[in-house]
Amino acid sequence: MNIFKSMSGRVFAILLLGVVSATLLTGWLTFGERQKTIAQFRDSHAVERAEQLVLAVDALPAENRQAFLDTAPRLGLRVTTLPQVSSDQVPESPYAVALSERLGKTFKVISLPQKLEDCPKRPREHKQVHIPCEALGITLHDGSALKLMILPPRNPMPPLRNDFFLYLLLFLSIIAVLAYLVSRMTMRPLNQLAQAATDLGHDINRPALPERGTTEIVQATKAFNAMQARIRQHIQQRTHMLAAITHDLQTPLTRLRLRLEKVGDQELRDKLIGDLSDMQMMVREGLDLARSMDSHESLKALDLDSLLDSVCIDASDAGQDVSLSGKSGVTVMARPQSLRRCLNNLIDNAVKYGHHARLSMETVEAAGNRLIHILIRDGGSGIPADQQGKVFEPFYRIESSRSRHTGGTGLGLTIAQNIAQQHGGSLQLSNLPEGGLQVLLSLPIKPAS
Numbered sequence: 001m002n003i004f005k006s007m008s009g010r011v012f013a014i015l016l017l018g019v020v021s022a023t024l025l026t027g028w029l030t031f032g033e034r035q036k037t038i039a040q041f042r043d044s045h046a047v048e049r050a051e052q053l054v055l056a057v058d059a060l061p062a063e064n065r066q067a068f069l070d071t072a073p074r075l076g077l078r079v080t081t082l083p084q085v086s087s088d089q090v091p092e093s094p095y096a097v098a099l100s101e102r103l104g105k106t107f108k109v110i111s112l113p114q115k116l117e118d119c120p121k122r123p124r125e126h127k128q129v130h131i132p133c134e135a136l137g138i139t140l141h142d143g144s145a146l147k148l149m150i151l152p153p154r155n156p157m158p159p160l161r162n163d164f165f166l167y168l169l170l171f172l173s174i175i176a177v178l179a180y181l182v183s184r185m186t187m188r189p190l191n192q193l194a195q196a197a198t199d200l201g202h203d204i205n206r207p208a209l210p211e212r213g214t215t216e217i218v219q220a221t222k223a224f225n226a227m228q229a230r231i232r233q234h235i236q237q238r239t240h241m242l243a244a245i246t247h248d249l250q251t252p253l254t255r256l257r258l259r260l261e262k263v264g265d266q267e268l269r270d271k272l273i274g275d276l277s278d279m280q281m282m283v284r285e286g287l288d289l290a291r292s293m294d295s296h297e298s299l300k301a302l303d304l305d306s307l308l309d310s311v312c313i314d315a316s317d318a319g320q321d322v323s324l325s326g327k328s329g330v331t332v333m334a335r336p337q338s339l340r341r342c343l344n345n346l347i348d349n350a351v352k353y354g355h356h357a358r359l360s361m362e363t364v365e366a367a368g369n370r371l372i373h374i375l376i377r378d379g380g381s382g383i384p385a386d387q388q389g390k391v392f393e394p395f396y397r398i399e400s401s402r403s404r405h406t407g408g409t410g411l412g413l414t415i416a417q418n419i420a421q422q423h424g425g426s427l428q429l430s431n432l433p434e435g436g437l438q439v440l441l442s443l444p445i446k447p448a449s
Helices: 007-059 062-071 094-103 162-202 215-260 266-293 304-317 336-354 412-422
Strands: 077-082 108-111 121-124 127-130 134-139 145-150 300-303 322-325 331-334 357-366 369-377 426-431 437-444
Touching: 007 062, 007 094, 007 145, 007 162, 094 108, 094 134, 162 215, 215 266, 300 304, 300 336, 304 322, 304 336, 304 357, 331 336, 331 437, 336 357, 336 369, 336 412, 336 437, 412 426, 412 437
Parallel strands: 322 357
Antiparallel strands: 077 145, 108 134, 121 127, 134 145, 300 331, 357 369, 369 437, 426 437
16 A cells, blocks of 8 residues: 555655755755854964964074974964075965965965875875865065965864764654654544544434544534534435325325225226225335435344344245355344345345345455445346446336336335445445346444444
8 A cells, every 4th residue: 555645644754854854954054054164264263373373483593493383283284394485476365365464564475386295184084185275385584485285174074973873863763753643643633534424424323523623623523513414404304204295195095995995896996906006015115215214223233144044034934935045154233124124125126026036145355344245146137237227216117027017116226225325335236147137235344342
């Protein structure tokens, strides 16, 4: 799994990269400022020290100068005697100009050609290497000349010792942990909202989210809870309206059936009673549809094998050709009566339109979740592929064997799909190669809490 596909992974990467980049930029600016400060120190204090050294050499007798030069502290300077300088050169470098101004007109300062072999050596990785330097010629009062070697400031970068890498690793580890904690803290409320939205599709009556956290999170939570309340109210109003209509129709339909028994024309009476029976079936399934959309039954840990055994035994006792093969040994969180109604509808459809129902189960892994697949196969003619999605629509019927003449109202699969979705599952239809229709009821396997 690519962590950068998730929002928390991207936030973590951006935070880590931002902090490390800011640290590197700060370090680069710090070392640059240090180098600038050292250069300024060289231009000010080093000129003063060079002046003092030249004045001290000039004040000494000629025979004592060499002994003084051998023992004087260098401080980045190197002074050696030269043959007398007689040229009319003028100072060229800023350092030479500054030193000439400090010494005055009684001393003559000129810039000499730079020779790398004349420059002092510095150790680098245990090797003596030449560092470019600046050479000045200075004429003293008595006419003797001095050669002044000025080394450039040292590289301000610290040496890369073993403990440097240890500290760097410790620093990066602390920054990574901090970025991880911040990303988790930032994304936790969003993950909770996403999970709540998923649970809302399975249970519209789920408890409201607690309104706590930052101002933005509380505002989003309030909006989500208000949306859930409005959706629940709309569904309840529609469900109650449908239930009220279908319930109120039962009484006049029953009276109408009783009065039809008094009709003298036998053929007409049979036709009217048949139409009335269709209407009563539609009313009953309308009530079932209303219950499937708004079920207040609580979720319970359910032994799926026991439920399927019970459903198949009841269907067989009713004269239906139903068989069950295999055991799953799994427990699901379900609403027992609703799931039983779903299975009964699927089995009734299979027997009614396919003459028999053959049930089997299998456990699969999908996207990190364990699912139980309940397969219901019949021996009918199947459903055309272009109509397999439409049969889940309310009151949709196929104009062949699956018509009202066989007693169908077009609500059985709609009810079954509603119940499956309330359990976090799904229904899929497919035609078998040998003929017949297969209905796949998929349910998540959840341990009892």
